[in-house]
Amino acid sequence: MAEPPDTSVDRRGFLRGVAAGAAGAASPMSAHPHDHGHGPSHDHDHQDVPSDLTLRTKALESLLVEKGLVDRAALDALIDTMEHKVGPRNGARVIARAWVDPAYKKRLLENAPAAIAELGYSSGQGDHMVAVENGPRVHNLIVCTLCSCYPWPVLGLPPVWYKSNAYRSRAVIDPRGILREFGTDLAEDVEVRVWDSTAELRYLVLPERPAGTEGMSEEQLAELVTRDAMVGVRKVSPAPTGGNP
Numbered sequence: 001m002a003e004p005p006d007t008s009v010d011r012r013g014f015l016r017g018v019a020a021g022a023a024g025a026a027s028p029m030s031a032h033p034h035d036h037g038h039g040p041s042h043d044h045d046h047q048d049v050p051s052d053l054t055l056r057t058k059a060l061e062s063l064l065v066e067k068g069l070v071d072r073a074a075l076d077a078l079i080d081t082m083e084h085k086v087g088p089r090n091g092a093r094v095i096a097r098a099w100v101d102p103a104y105k106k107r108l109l110e111n112a113p114a115a116i117a118e119l120g121y122s123s124g125q126g127d128h129m130v131a132v133e134n135g136p137r138v139h140n141l142i143v144c145t146l147c148s149c150y151p152w153p154v155l156g157l158p159p160v161w162y163k164s165n166a167y168r169s170r171a172v173i174d175p176r177g178i179l180r181e182f183g184t185d186l187a188e189d190v191e192v193r194v195w196d197s198t199a200e201l202r203y204l205v206l207p208e209r210p211a212g213t214e215g216m217s218e219e220q221l222a223e224l225v226t227r228d229a230m231v232g233v234r235k236v237s238p239a240p241t242g243g244n245p
Helices: 011-023 052-066 072-100 102-110 112-118 165-173 175-181 218-224 227-231
Strands: 129-133 138-143 191-196 202-206
Touching (some): 072 102, 072 202, 072 218, 072 227, 102 112, 112 129, 138 165, 138 175, 175 191
Parallel strands (some): 129 202, 138 191
8 A cells, every 4th residue: 555645844844835925924124124104214135034933923823814713903903002002101101200200210210120110010021121311411222233122011012113124233333313214313412322232131211301391290291201212212292192102
């Protein structure tokens, strides 16, 4: 009796099989990796082939959707909530508390993990965090040049542009150029400090409190604070921007 042909597929064969279908949905890097018009633009070439991990993730997602176990719209809504609302709202409350409570601000700058934990936000990733304060003569910018290390407990999911090769390289080489592309044009006498996050140490920017907000409550102030301001690519506007970022 003849043996049936071997139809097993190894890991690499599986990845090759799903590559064509997954590549289009995997958001590969292009000359403009951002999904919004205000992020950094650049002329560099980037990786056009999604990583194995990206392909596996998209293949799994497609399978779950096909089987009716996951609703793609609900999944997209969940990711959007984590990236733009839940996570950044935690950080916004930390910043607002620091603005209205000088003693809390002092604790935040001296021991960020402990101060953040006072408001109920903590995780393994937040145990090694430093808060850096913006001022009239100093502006701080956060980047991770190696990968995408990010203060998840207070900012949620990292945005696409933060993980891009363009941002990771240019934030160090040309930080003022990056800031201008986000609409932040600093005076020449303002020092720009770039902080490189790692797996062991993450950073959170304490933005300047905007003028004209002296009569606002802590809750109202929190509405002003955006994710981008806590990364350092933008300043806080005195008028609400309609949510994070």
